[in-house]
Amino acid sequence: MNAIVALCHFCELHGPRTLFCTEVLHSPLPQGAGSGDISGQNEQAEEEEGGIQMSSRIRSHSPAEGASADSSSPGPKKSDMCEASGCRSLAGGHPGYVSHDKETSIKYVSHQHPNHPQLFSIVRQACVRSLSCEVCPGREGPIFFGDEQHGFVFSHTFFIKDSLARGFQRWYSIITIMMDRIYLINSWPFLLGKIRGIIDELQGKALKVFEAEQFGCPQRAQRMNTAFTPFLHQRNGNAARSLTSLTNDENLWACLHTSFAWLLKACGSRLTEKLLEGAPTEDTLVQMEKLADLKEESEGWDGSEEEEKPSSQPDVVEGQELSKSSPETSLMPDCNSWNIAHRRLSVFRSLRHMRQVLGASAFRMLAWHVLMGNQVIWKARDMDLVQSAFDVLRTMLPIGCVRIIPYSDQYEEAYRCNFLGLSPHVQIPPHILSSEFAVLVEVRAATRSSLYPTLFDDEQSLNKYEFVVTSGSPVAADRVGPTILNKIEAALTNQNLSVDVVDQCLVCLKEEWMNKVKVLFKFTKVDSRPKEDTQKLLSILGAAEEDNVKLLKFWMTGLSKTYKSHLMSTVRSPTSSESRN
Numbered sequence: 247m248n249a250i251v252a253l254c255h256f257c258e259l260h261g262p263r264t265l266f267c268t269e270v271l272h273s274p275l276p277q278g279a280g281s282g283d284i285s286g287q288n289e290q291a292e293e294e295e296g297g298i299q300m301s302s303r304i305r306s307h308s309p310a311e312g313a314s315a316d317s318s319s320p321g322p323k324k325s326d327m328c329e330a331s332g333c334r335s336l337a338g339g340h341p342g343y344v345s346h347d348k349e350t351s352i353k354y355v356s357h358q359h360p361n362h363p364q365l366f367s368i369v370r371q372a373c374v375r376s377l378s379c380e381v382c383p384g385r386e387g388p389i390f391f392g393d394e395q396h397g398f399v400f401s402h403t404f405f406i407k408d409s410l411a412r413g414f415q416r417w418y419s420i421i422t423i424m425m426d427r428i429y430l431i432n433s434w435p436f437l438l439g440k441i442r443g444i445i446d447e448l449q450g451k452a453l454k455v456f457e458a459e460q461f462g463c464p465q466r467a468q469r470m471n472t473a474f475t476p477f478l479h480q481r482n483g484n485a486a487r488s489l490t491s492l493t494n495d496e497n498l499w500a501c502l503h504t505s506f507a508w509l510l511k512a513c514g515s516r517l518t519e520k521l522l523e524g525a526p527t528e529d530t531l532v533q534m535e536k537l538a539d540l541k542e543e544s545e546g547w548d549g550s551e552e553e554e555k556p557s558s559q560p561d562v563v564e565g566q567e568l569s570k571s572s573p574e575t576s577l578m579p580d581c582n583s584w585n586i587a588h589r590r591l592s593v594f595r596s597l598r599h600m601r602q603v604l605g606a607s608a609f610r611m612l613a614w615h616v617l618m619g620n621q622v623i624w625k626a627r628d629m630d631l632v633q634s635a636f637d638v639l640r641t642m643l644p645i646g647c648v649r650i651i652p653y654s655d656q657y658e659e660a661y662r663c664n665f666l667g668l669s670p671h672v673q674i675p676p677h678i679l680s681s682e683f684a685v686l687v688e689v690r691a692a693t694r695s696s697l698y699p700t701l702f703d704d705e706q707s708l709n710k711y712e713f714v715v716t717s718g719s720p721v722a723a724d725r726v727g728p729t730i731l732n733k734i735e736a737a738l739t740n741q742n743l744s745v746d747v748v749d750q751c752l753v754c755l756k757e758e759w760m761n762k763v764k765v766l767f768k769f770t771k772v773d774s775r776p777k778e779d780t781q782k783l784l785s786i787l788g789a790a791e792e793d794n795v796k797l798l799k800f801w802m803t804g805l806s807k808t809y810k811s812h813l814m815s816t817v818r819s820p821t822s823s824e825s826r827n
Contacts, residue, residue, distance in 0.1 A: 247514030268506035407456035619800035626689035646804030682719030
């Protein structure tokens with residue numbers, strides 16, 4: 247976590263002062279840091295908090311700026327320091343502490359003041375505010391403040407018992423400074439608990455020292471018996487004691503370094519960034535509804551003794567198929583997962599592959615009928631070939647618009663399915679063959695083995711098939727067609743785009759047009775606007791052309807029941823409440 251943790255103290259002579267701070271270094275140590283390594287001063291510190299144990303090697307490095315008398319140091323001058331180290335953590339000439347995190351190559355450096363002048367100014371200002379104006383009621387507890395320029399601060403003020411201090415206590419604060427406001431706010435519960443634990447430990451040690459001193463020489467009675475002296479003279483003659491003296495802990499700063507370093511590491515690793523997908527898509531909602539319906543149906547089958555339906559009438563629902571041989575139903579798998587599971591049996595692997603096999607004009611005619619919601623009929627002996635074709639073509643439609651009968655021995659009406667697979671001997675009614683609302687793909691044996699070159703090394707190569715696409719209303723080459731079809735063809739012809747990228751383009755295009763469908767549904771079905779307003783809306787949506795309007799109306803049937811019911815209830819509830827009034 248890119249933050250600084252600091253311990254601050256309110257001195258009665260000099261006001262707020264920074265005693266000790268720990269910062270994170272992602273780059274090599276500053277110049278001179280590490281040049282003052284002293285053998286024999288290494289200490290091993292271990293701390294276990296919240297089930298996480300961090301064992302860090304603490305070693306000395308360049309002298310802390312606050313302890314240096316150099317005039318170029320960003321820290322306060324020596325003349326401003328209290329006697330007996332009241333405003334000083336590390337003695338003059340004492341090097342700071344460094345902990346190395348080998349996993350992340352991060353160094354945690356502790357000294358009295360940050361080395362960088364800008365960081366020193368930020369910490370100094372936060373220290374002053376935490377012990378002056380930015381305090382909670384009672385002057386003890388957590389508070390949050392800050393701005394974009396000087397960073398945001400989590401501050402926790404507290405008192406430490408001191409038998410020689412005015413009021414028998416001194417005022418301290420532990421502050422955490424970082425530039426990311428959201429991250430710091432989200433870390434509030436974690437920081438509050440861990441910093442509160444550090445404070446409790448400090449207060450517990452100081453209380454023991456205070457009670458021992460009061461037992462040996464009670465200060466309250468001594469002060470009451472002492473003649474009155476001006477407060478300023480008394481304050482000047484009684485300099486603040488160091489925190490190590492108040493807690494009687496010579497290793498206090500090493501322990502604080504370990505605690506602050508662990509706090510920075512743990513707080514930085516507890517929150518991770520995750521990609522939020524947002525609200526569920528229409529396909530997701532429809533699929534969830536289908537799964538719920540299947541579950542209810544399966545429970546009904548398990549608990550009933552009704553006779554099975556005749557096998558000559560294959561049952562089908564939107565986006566699903568019902569096998570003849572078993573009452574078990576399942577959602578049609580998506581194209582990618584089906585191809586992986588049936589790699590040897592697959593023929594069409596993608597829309598781009600199908601376009602290469604059928605040819606540009608035949609594929610455009612087929613895709614146009616698919617997008618318009620017309621019935622797509624495939625006649626072939628190979629069931630796997632038909633299944634793979636439907637798996638590829640269905641990727642152009644929302645799940646709610648897909649109704650498939652993968653293979654049948656008789657023709658099924660268009661209201662039952664928009665994808666129909668037939669065996670070659672099945673007779674199709676003449677009015678269907680001449681209809682503009684159907685397209686037929688006949689798979690025949692190729693007259694020449696070289697008619698379709700092998701595009702993929704597959705056991706069932708396509709060079710043995712001939713595909714004939716016919717329709718009662720063939721799509722003219724100069725016809726504009728729906729906008730989404732033109733964009734799909736542009737993506738398929740772009741060889742710089744891989745198959746996976748094209749799949750993602752299809753997802754984005756379907757979501758774009760489903761959003762237009764939602765707007766049109768609310769405008770026409772819920773609000774009941776006149777045709778003139780609807781035409782204006784279609785122009786705004788960029789879908790005023792005839793093919794685009796037909797596509798939107800067909801895709802409207804693919805909206806989920808959840809969305810429709812939610813929209814109808816939220817829109818009509820205010821009207822109903824007004825009518826009651």
